[in-house]
Amino acid sequence: MTRPRSIWRTLSCITRSRPHPPIRSVSTASFINEPIEEELLASDRLDRFHPTSPGQVLDNRFKTIVKLGFGAGSTVWLAENLKFKRWVKSSLPRYVSIKIPALDTDASGELVKSRRISNAQASHDGLSFIRLPIDSFELQGPHGTHLCLVYEPMRETLFHFQRRLPDQRLGPPLFKSYMFMILEALDYLHTHCHLIHTDIKDDNILITIENDKLLADFASHHEKCSQPRHVRAVDGRVTYLSQDDFGSLQGGRLLPKLSDFNLSFPGLPGDKGHLSAIQSHRYRAPEVLLGCPWSYSVDIWNLGLLMWNLLEDVSLFDKPANESGEYDAHIHLAQIVSLLGEPPETLVKRERLYGKARLGRTILNLRGEACGTMNEFWGGPFFDDDGKILRRDLVNEGRKLSDTVTVLTCHEKEAFLDFASGMLQWLPENRKTAKELLEHPFLASCYEGWEPEEEMS
Known part of the structure; x- marks a missing residue:
């Protein structure tokens, strides 16, 4: 039996019914005697990552703002699309997130699968709840070429989102x-x-991020206040600088999107x-x-x-x-x-x-x-x-x-x-x-x- 769906109306009412609690953080700064890598990986693995920092321009069009996260095989950065203009129609949004894989992580398979997903049947409702790259480019690093995937920015994982909800x-x-x-x-x-x-x-x-203003405020904050990172001092010590969270989680149309198809398998006949x-x-x-x-x-x-x-x-x-x-x-x-x-x-x-x-x-x-x-x-x-x-x-x-x-x-x-x-x-x-x-x-x-x-x- 086919039933007309009201999922959008239902979700909008649910997510707007109660504002979520603000994210709290404590500002700290400390000096330590030994260098620390945020990724906590062995030094030989770190060489396989691209040495990205805020303010870099990637592929002559994306200016990095802040690192959003990292894993054993990649880092993810928020970046501004320099080709975006309010008065010109752009194929990409003003802000994007860029996944920069390590050299020993093959992103080509994920890109191929993503294209397969995008082109299967665009009219299916389920495609709206799948996160796919909107662009890709090759980035030359000191030790090789990284195949980077470009996405629309997202708020957080469902795990972290759930931690902010009552109970x-x-x-x-x-x-x-x-x-x-x-x-x-x-x-x-x-x-x-x-x-x-x-x-x-x-x-x-x-x-998903419920409105563009939150993203713009977040980007503006980090353009003025750098995220925590290791800064080597003149005397060889390291300063660990902190960041302030970008505000509270307000209600809105917060949609879940299934992501990460790197480990997916094709169905067999x-x-x-x-x-x-x-x-x-x-x-x-x-x-x-x-x-x-x-x-x-x-x-x-x-x-x-x-x-x-x-x-x-x-x-x-x-x-x-x-x-x-x-x-x-x-x-x-x-x-x-x-x-x-x-x-x-x-x-x-x-x-x-x-x-x-x-x-x-x-x-x-x-x-x-x-x-x-x-x-x-x-x-x-x-x-x-x-x-x-x-x-x-x-x-x-x-x-x-x-x-x-x-x-x-x-x-x-x-x-x-x-x-x-x-x-x-x-x-x-x-x-x-x-x-x-x-x-x-x-x-x-x-x-x-x-x-x-x-x-x-």
Whole structure:
């Protein structure tokens, strides 16, 4: 049943209903005896990063203002588009964010996938909730050429946005709206782009900036007051200068956008699946940790788990690690059994089958051991001759999934659990698609003029 959507009106009312608390910071300055690098990487890795600083002009058109962030493979800068004029139509906005990859980080794959996403079906609603580069250029550095990606600036990750909300949780109306939009993005990725994201988490969902004035004020502030950075003094000491935050988070149209497609995989034709290690530990799907083939539905499982982080500010499977702090698939499997019950016989047979399926190559597991199957990579086998998990001692049989939902009650809680059950299925083929989940009654408030036929009992 097709329902006219009112998601924009719903979200606008939600985000404007209450101003968010201001960001606080403390101004400090200190001297230290040894140089410190913000990236905290080994010196040989730092040589692979481009030595960017505020005020540089990149590609003869982008003047850097402030570093927005960094990771193990890139830095991200806010820059002014020098070709932007109010009275001339510009293909790029006045302010952009520029991702400058390290030399050992290949951004070409992400650029190719982004073009694929942009061109698949521009009219699909889900494209509005995906963050893609709007330009790219090559930047010559001291040690090589960096392929830079240009984006529209975003406010922050969903993780940091959530930290600013009351109780550090998304209220049910906002939660439903965000789930609706992320599912729209996944529907587009899966059905039209034929891509599997493989790494859906709150750090890979960004929040839009609600108006240009906030961005202009932020840029103006940093043009006058440099961000914290290391300044080598005459006597060899280092001064660490601080910055003031650029103001408060005011309400507005704050939309989530799924980002970071560097780790995405193409969907395979037919019923074929990939055999490789993917996903963050706590979000890893059962078929992946058992060493079985996986496909689009790993994203659905992944999003299903993320819902608890957003709604309850908890992780269903937090730190599935052994005493040494290493990820342990046996512990993770026992945690899943504790909440969802025993896996079906079909999955047990599948694990046994692929426990013998050689990869045709040798790969190293997390402990540096050579493995010939993905089942061996994760520490398999996982089941005994009777189809029961080997580490039965790790199962907590008193825990129920319904016990983990505290912010919803009565019919709304039942609707949510039914919604989640379509995502958290042992067998990947039993999980609902993003398109099917969009039609679930739990998201009924995201549609205009539609009311459920009957309440769930």
